[in-house]
Amino acid sequence: MLERGPVTLAFAAVVAALCLDVAIRHDPISVDFNTYMAAAQIGLHDGWSHIYDQGLVAIQQQLLAPxxxxxxFISPPTVAFTVAPLAVFPHPVAYVIWAVLTFGAFAAAMALAGISTGLSRWVAVVGALAPWWIMHSVNVGQVVPLVAAGLVVGWRLLRxxxxxxxGIAFGAILLKPNTAMLVPLALLFATRYRALAAWGATAALVLLMTAAVLGPSGxxxxxxxxxxxxxxGADNVTLRGALDATGVFAAVLRTLIVVAVMGASYRMRASPGMVVPLAIVGSLLVSPYLHGSDLCLLAAAGWMIWEAQPKIAWRTLLAIAWVLASPFLYLRGESPHLTQWPWLEIALFLALLLSAIGPLTAWAGSRRRAPA
Known part of the structure; x- marks a missing residue:
């Protein structure tokens, strides 16, 4: 009963944050979805080999949303394929369906894949939905919540x-590879060979189908x-935005991060509950091209760690990050700037590395809790 009070208060806080974020937004509505649908319309009417004709994309965008x-449109072809079935609806209706689908998929994935029970499970789910990045991605119509949903499902299946x-669930990475590119590499070094093979087969099948649909010119x-x-404007949430890292300096940093992910994944090979978030955070750090909406993957990684690591040290770190990302600060203009978020990723990444190389302490307890 003593623990019930804090859990109830935490639930009230995350629900209030999510409601506030849903109710008060200043994002351009559906701007990314407009681009996806423009490419899909071109594919359906002019041929899929033309979806990267940016002149046609601009015309379609104007027709859809004057x-x-x-x-x-620079997303993978799989994104245009994914939204194409919605072309049968009026564009505003299609956007609403897409927004509900992406938000609902991410929420449902966490609700079904969670390890926590009772009210604690819902604290984690709603808490992960409350950072400003989530509703921002939904409002602009981003595909990244579907990537996050696939990774969450894959994380639980791997455990x-x-x-x-x-591995099949991790195929969602193909919708936006720059946000989680190191996950397959982490599977390799964590000796999860069947998962890696399944992901590889899924990727190969998707790539072959994509090539067949686009044709050589596409x-x-x-x-x-x-x-x-x-x-x-797409490098604010990258090492360049945070550290002004370019050229050789950026290459060295990214190489070190990739090597660290490989080594830590091997060290944590008995703890898949930590390997996947490690790879996600590493991917965000090495990616040269990210928007604020892509931080949905950071929310997914934080949720995975929260579920896998009930130790107070981890949850304190995650709670601090949540407060910084909450609409309580964001809507007042007091949340960290986009260029500052990579510093939080670096802090989380270093903590994950410590959990891999350190003794079995509060930071590294996942090796005895998470099933193989």
């Missing part, structure tokens, strides 16, 4: 030794889009 901000299904258009200059 006066809205225009931006190029339960259902590695093949876990594939080359995508490759050229990736090799060309990217839109500005």
């Amino acid at each position: 006066g809205s901000r225009r931006q190029p 339960d030794r259902r590695e093949v299904l876990a 594939v080359m258009s995508y490759v050229n889009q990736m090799l060309g200059p990217w839109p500005g």
